[in-house]
Amino acid sequence: MQKINRDHKVRNFHQAKWDEPIIFELHKSGERGTTLPLVEEEIVNHVGDGISAIPQEMVRTKAPRLPEISQNRVLRHYLRLSQETLGAAFNVEIGQGTCTMKYSPKINETFAASPKMTELHPLQDVSTVQGILEVTHKLDLCMREISGMDHFSFQPGSGTQSLFAMASIVRAYHDANGEGDQRDEIITTIFSHPSQAATAAVKGYKIITLHPDKDGFPDIERLKEVVSERTAGFVVANPEDTGIYNTRIKEFTKIVHDAGGICYYDQANANGLLGITRAKEAGFDMCFFNLHKTFSTPHACGGPATGALGVVDKLKEFLPGPIVEQQDGKYILNHNLKNSIGKVRSFQGVPQTVLRAYAWVRALGAEGLKDVAKIAVLNNNYLYHNIQKIRGASAPYIKGQRLEQVRYSWEQLTKETGVTTDDVSRRMADFAHHYWSSHHPFIVPEPFTLEPTESLSKADLDEYIASLEHISNEAYTNPEKVKNAPHNSTIHRVDEQDYFENPEKWAISWRSYLKKAKQAETVKS
Structure with a gap:
């Protein structure tokens, strides 16, 4: 039996991949998640049937076209989708850049769900x-x-x-x-x-x-x-x-x-x-x-x-x-x-x-809030100090003066290997990390923006740094591996660069999708 080296900080990760339809395509006519009993006659006699009092112009003429699906298939569907998703509750989330991802106390969710x-x-x-x-x-x-x-x-x-x-x-x-x-x-x-x-x-x-x-x-x-x-x-x-x-x-x-x-x-x-x-x-x-x-x-x-x-x-x-x-x-x-x-x-x-x-x-109280700021700044400067040791990475502008985040640059890496920040972003997904580049236009060449909050431990930061260092080494020794990433994720590269900018290629609702699909079939025929 092979011994696993738990001291190695780069995580051996392979994301679950399911050939999972969207929930509307899972529809089976007559299937139910919950069957509700009819209202007792005594209640109807006392308060009415709950429908007759609704103004006629507000009553639907047709039932909404919602998917009919059993409870266990609903559960299976959403659990599978969750396995295909990276998020703050799943991975070391430093790479959302300017969006401050942190641990949210679960007790507060109990309050909100009351x-x-x-x-x-x-x-x-x-x-x-x-x-x-x-x-x-x-x-x-x-x-x-x-x-x-x-x-x-x-x-x-x-x-x-x-x-x-x-x-x-x-x-x-x-x-x-x-x-x-x-x-x-x-x-x-x-x-x-x-x-x-x-x-x-x-x-x-x-x-x-x-x-x-x-x-x-x-x-x-x-x-x-x-x-x-x-x-x-x-x-x-x-x-x-x-x-x-x-x-x-x-x-x-x-x-x-x-x-x-x-x-x-x-x-x-x-x-x-x-x-x-x-x-x-x-x-x-x-x-x-x-x-x-x-x-x-x-x-x-x-x-x-x-x-x-x-x-x-x-x-x-x-x-x-x-x-x-x-x-x-x-x-x-x-x-x-x-x-x-x-x-x-x-x-x-x-x-x-x-x-x-x-x-x-x-x-947290007043002192706790101040501790949040101190730890966030400490975490960021630890990351800042170590990332600048990675071959091909840099942090443009004034040195040694950063607060809660940094916009870094892979400009040197790109010049020396051809590997871009978008390539590194896709490769980071192979190690269960999210990674954000920057708003457009790229004022900082080949940017990547990281923000470690107070929620991250030194071990979390070290894991993220090790993954970046690993990818840098790959870029200098086997650049094609990085350029063709991700290898272990649910999807690979989107070839068409205008996919997300072209509204003809996406739909914001199931109804919109059906309409566009019908139009495409009409054009084809």
Whole structure:
């Protein structure tokens, strides 16, 4: 019997692969997962049949075309799909880059799954939902302390929606002051998230982008050149996606304020800042946090996300309403915001996400939150120090100054072996690791962006580093093996480069798929 070397850090992994149809194709007419008994006659006589009271125009004329399938086949189907998926609960998740993947305490899932939460209805009278309103208000108070802001809304459904809301507030603020038409420019930076420029552009702003100086900091001299009476606002992440923290950020916000602009802060990834720096002291008028990143609630495939949007006092009246406030010992929904931008999402967002975040904050306390930042920065700098020892890897710009993440480069590896960052990404899947390159365009050549959070141990980091080192050695000795990866994953390379960009080649629903398939058959015949 061969002895397995457990000291070897590169994991021998082969992902399960199932020839698994989508659930609509598993449909078998008449098959049932659960058979419900008929309602007893006594109940019908007392409360009715439950259908007749529904207005006729709301009653379906046909049953929905849902798959009919037994319980055991449903279970088998989703377990198989889960085996074909990499995720934070399955593997050492460092490679999601700017998206802060961390361990989310499972006790918080128990809270969120409580009937007290799952049976809430957004149209209930506020007197019947005092509990979740209290949690929301208390999380608001925590966020004020963490950021220095004066008021928070948890209505936005994502970081991008928070950025859109903030751009809307900038527009509403200048409109209220009679300068809306004059101030038509938003300044941002090339290493900030693309959503910053995109959301401002949707609001009709001209976008001015600051590029880095030789050390990787946003060019402050360029800011002085472009700021003017047309400046509506300045939006930035700090640290940016390179992981470099701009210690001169207060000079940037002062320059914009002196010109009459509003400064707003993308803190989607605040993992390295908790308890150490605050938006207020950096001169910002608004900021947002992603509860589904820094505050340890699951990303959940982009579904139940929440952007916590905070503002200073002068911008409170512009927040998306209503906001939760305490009044005479009770919690209310304040709809009376004079210049509110209106709703950016239905109702109050996702209360389960707010509850999880509140539980996480309360469990850690002030010192615990600060420890989160310290450990995240320590983990990142350990990774940073060791990756630069790997042949072909580097970290562009100023040396030795990174916070919670780093945008690295395989430029040397590509020049010497022909192996690209996309090749390395696919090969990492063979060792049960996810790996992200960068937003496009690639400002850093052949980039890869890593962010180890406080959840990772030294052993986890060593495993990830060893896998990268192993692939680097392969690139120099057998580059074709890396270029043809993945070898142990569920799928291999997608040959057509425009596959995900071409809507003619994908469908967002089963109905859309059937329609396109029928059209394709018609064209073929």
